[in-house]
Amino acid sequence: xxxxxxxxxxxAKILNISVSTVSRALRDTYDVNQETKEKxxxxxxxxxxxxxxxxxxxxxxxxxxxxxxxxxxxNYYFSTVITGIQEVAYNNGYNITLFVTNDSxxxxxxxxxxxxxxxxxxxxxxxxxxxxxxxxFQEIIDEGVPVVFFDxxxxxxxxxxxxxDDYNGAFEAVEHLILNGYTKIAHIAGPKGMSFxxxxxxxxxxxxxxxxxxINEDWIVYSGFSQEYGEQDTYQLLQLxxxxxxxxxxxDRKAIGAMIALKNKGIKVGEEFGVIGFTNDPMSTIIxxxxxxxxxxxxEIGKLSCELLIKHITKPKYFHGEEIVLPGKLIVRxxxxxxxxx
Amino acid sequence: xxxxxxxxxxxAKILNISVSTVSRALRDTYDVNQETKEKxxxxxxxxxxxxxxxxxxxxxxxxxxxxxxxxxxxNYYFSTVITGIQEVAYNNGYNITLFVTNDSxxxxxxxxxxxxxxxxxxxxxxxxxxxxxxxxFQEIIDEGVPVVFFDxxxxxxxxxxxxxDDYNGAFEAVEHLILNGYTKIAHIAGPKGMSFxxxxxxxxxxxxxxxxxxINEDWIVYSGFSQEYGEQDTYQLLQLxxxxxxxxxxxDRKAIGAMIALKNKGIKVGEEFGVIGFTNDPMSTIIxxxxxxxxxxxxEIGKLSCELLIKHITKPKYFHGEEIVLPGKLIVRxxxxxxxxx
DNA sequence: GTGAAAGCGCTAACAC
DNA sequence: GTGTTAGCGCTTTCAC
Numbered sequence: 001x002x003x004x005x006x007x008x009x010x011x012a013k014i015l016n017i018s019v020s021t022v023s024r025a026l027r028d029t030y031d032v033n034q035e036t037k038e039k040x041x042x043x044x045x046x047x048x049x050x051x052x053x054x055x056x057x058x059x060x061x062x063x064x065x066x067x068x069x070x071x072x073x074x075n076y077y078f079s080t081v082i083t084g085i086q087e088v089a090y091n092n093g094y095n096i097t098l099f100v101t102n103d104s105x106x107x108x109x110x111x112x113x114x115x116x117x118x119x120x121x122x123x124x125x126x127x128x129x130x131x132x133x134x135x136x137f138q139e140i141i142d143e144g145v146p147v148v149f150f151d152x153x154x155x156x157x158x159x160x161x162x163x164x165d166d167y168n169g170a171f172e173a174v175e176h177l178i179l180n181g182y183t184k185i186a187h188i189a190g191p192k193g194m195s196f197x198x199x200x201x202x203x204x205x206x207x208x209x210x211x212x213x214x215i216n217e218d219w220i221v222y223s224g225f226s227q228e229y230g231e232q233d234t235y236q237l238l239q240l241x242x243x244x245x246x247x248x249x250x251x252d253r254k255a256i257g258a259m260i261a262l263k264n265k266g267i268k269v270g271e272e273f274g275v276i277g278f279t280n281d282p283m284s285t286i287i288x289x290x291x292x293x294x295x296x297x298x299x300e301i302g303k304l305s306c307e308l309l310i311k312h313i314t315k316p317k318y319f320h321g322e323e324i325v326l327p328g329k330l331i332v333r334x335x336x337x338x339x340x341x342x
Numbered sequence: 343x344x345x346x347x348x349x350x351x352x353x354a355k356i357l358n359i360s361v362s363t364v365s366r367a368l369r370d371t372y373d374v375n376q377e378t379k380e381k382x383x384x385x386x387x388x389x390x391x392x393x394x395x396x397x398x399x400x401x402x403x404x405x406x407x408x409x410x411x412x413x414x415x416x417n418y419y420f421s422t423v424i425t426g427i428q429e430v431a432y433n434n435g436y437n438i439t440l441f442v443t444n445d446s447x448x449x450x451x452x453x454x455x456x457x458x459x460x461x462x463x464x465x466x467x468x469x470x471x472x473x474x475x476x477x478x479f480q481e482i483i484d485e486g487v488p489v490v491f492f493d494x495x496x497x498x499x500x501x502x503x504x505x506x507d508d509y510n511g512a513f514e515a516v517e518h519l520i521l522n523g524y525t526k527i528a529h530i531a532g533p534k535g536m537s538f539x540x541x542x543x544x545x546x547x548x549x550x551x552x553x554x555x556x557i558n559e560d561w562i563v564y565s566g567f568s569q570e571y572g573e574q575d576t577y578q579l580l581q582l583x584x585x586x587x588x589x590x591x592x593x594d595r596k597a598i599g600a601m602i603a604l605k606n607k608g609i610k611v612g613e614e615f616g617v618i619g620f621t622n623d624p625m626s627t628i629i630x631x632x633x634x635x636x637x638x639x640x641x642e643i644g645k646l647s648c649e650l651l652i653k654h655i656t657k658p659k660y661f662h663g664e665e666i667v668l669p670g671k672l673i674v675r676x677x678x679x680x681x682x683x684x
Numbered sequence: 685g686t687g688a689a690a691g692c693g694c695t696a697a698c699a700c
Numbered sequence: 701g702t703g704t705t706a707g708c709g710c711t712t713t714c715a716c
Contacts, residue, residue: 021686036685054399073415073421097439288630349692349693350693359703399708401708
């Protein structure tokens with residue numbers, strides 16, 4: 001407590017000049033004498049002067065802070081997105097303040113309600129699963145806070161969004177299974193009502209339809225995103241009298257859970273039963289057989305989101321937001337090998 | 343730009359009272375009339391008033407911000423630590439500002455030099471690999487900024503630290519291999535010069551010594567922390583004329599790399615060759631055979647670090663820091679099964 | 685080119 | 701119990 005940091009006032013006093021001159025010198029404003037400027041800079045360095053962002057923020061009405069709100073950070077996708085965000089934030093002189101919702105809508109709401117919007121220049125958000133009400137985001141946007149959504153976007157809200165091409169990725173994944181000889185393809189989906197899971201579901205359905213395969217409602221099971229859910233969902237599928245011979249999982253975690261369930265039941269993945277995921281989590285190369293998947297450009301998504309947000313912040317007049325959809329990439333590994341004849 | 347948020351002044355004007363009364367009412371200071379207080383609260387809620395943290399920070403000399411500086415977030419350990427930090431920060435009304443160094447000492451230094459210390463109440467840090475100079479941390483501590491180190495700590499610096507018991511974890515891991523019949527145990531280590539890798543190395547050496555096994559310098563290879571390094575290191579070991587029959591890896595990532603190398607060479611992990619890691623990354627259960635390891639209490643480490651930091655901040659007079667060492671836990675899986683006789 | 689002064693939003697004496 | 705005032709550290713007119 002009672003820490004005193006060196007301020008421009010200190011510098012001004014020592015150099016016997018005014019604070020405004022110091023301020024100008026420090027910020028490299030032109031109308032300041034070269035000599036005084038150098039003296040100021042030298043002294044600032046010597047005293048180890050660091051500007052107080054609170055003060056700067058107050059005075060300028062803009063802070064160096066970007067808020068990032070997301071469900072989790074303990075998985076490959078989100079941690080990589082943050083790394084991307086961090087990268088461009090860092091290069092542009094912004095700090096990021098991290099809020100994790102644990103995928104709880106209540107927590108998300110609580111965070112939003114306590115958010116000191118005035119100390120944030122903008123917000124990057126990936127909404128939590130059951131957050132059906134996005135009013136809190138709309139409100140904040142109405143107040144003029146720039147926000148850009150990534151991955152788990154709120155469709156109703158009109159602002160910038162960046163995401164992967166969930167529909168086409170899913171379509172490609174499922175078509176790949178079909179082309180490899182699988183015909184009874186299930187989908188272990190995410191929760192209902194999220195835009196990206198819906199897109200993946202639609203990709204699944206359309207791929208089947210294109211190839212004249214019947215949609216079997218029993219083969220679509222909705223639940224959470226974890227490996228455990230993937231395992232559970234798969235056991236459920238395997239209890240059906242009419243069993244699938246392949247599955248497309250909404251993400252790699254669930255696909256891995258599925259593979260574990262299949263192994264436990266003695267079913268050979270990649271021969272008798274095809275599996276494909278979505279994400280390209282490093283785990284997919286570790287598990288055996290290696291998991292085929294749709295690679296998501298997570299780092300890129302983080303970078304682009306942050307770049308968009310900065311545009312919103314710096315050019316509010318000229319930039320009115322855009323939606324960016326990045327393509328995924330089919331990565332064929334062992335889990336979806338051509339179905340063995342017997 | 344030119345966003346105007348509602349301030350206590352606005353509320354004061356509308357209610358025709360002074361700003362200080364509004365301020366008091368909002369912060370629940372006692373000497374304020376129940377009735378006015380209710381009016382203020384009601385209006386604040388109606389207008390969706392949010393305090394400006396920059397202003398509060400400036401006025402009170404303390405912000406709601408904790409800085410977190412660490413090498414990476416894209417792995418199980420660090421992302422889990424952050425989640426723990428986040429949890430207690432959230433419950434105590436702090437925000438966290440995230441800085442990732444990408445394990446680069448230069449980046450770490452740059453971050454520290456640009457750090458607006460005055461807008462941070464404290465700092466949680468895990469240093470980057472080759473950061474041999476910790477002066478920048480010492481300086482900041484000398485200025486009165488509370489900092490606590492976690493995991494990758496700077497030994498020379500006298501402040502709170504929280505880490506797992508690297509020495510005993512390593513000792514136990516290696517002894518486990520020995521007890522399971524392995525006698526020629528290698529260590530694929532981290533870089534030299536970091537305190538936690540040194541501790542793990544020492545645990546390795548002491549376990550061998552206790553069991554009268556010779557230390558073979560060729561069997562200790564130092565490199566980075568990634569899976570790729572683990573693979574490389576292992577190939578290197580396998581080229582030795584005198585080959586080891588087991589290895590202890592400084593972390594699970596490297597252990598997994600090792601397993602991949604061993605598989606590629608046709609060596610049966612867990613029968614001919616024992617492998618054990620450190621961390622308990624979820625990947626260790628995915629890989630086959632499943633990887634034995636020492637589980638680190640990552641979430642707990644995050645929580646404790648943050649709690650310590652908050653103590654430093656709130657009780658600077660009475661709390662002078664402490665070192666917490668959390669025990670790891672040996673988790674035996676398949677990769678270290680009793681060596682098969684032949 | 686430089687200084688004085690007001691003000692960003694809030695808190696905290698100090699009066700009354 | 702409430703208002704007035706000064707001040708946190710910095711920026712920014714507006715003078716000179």
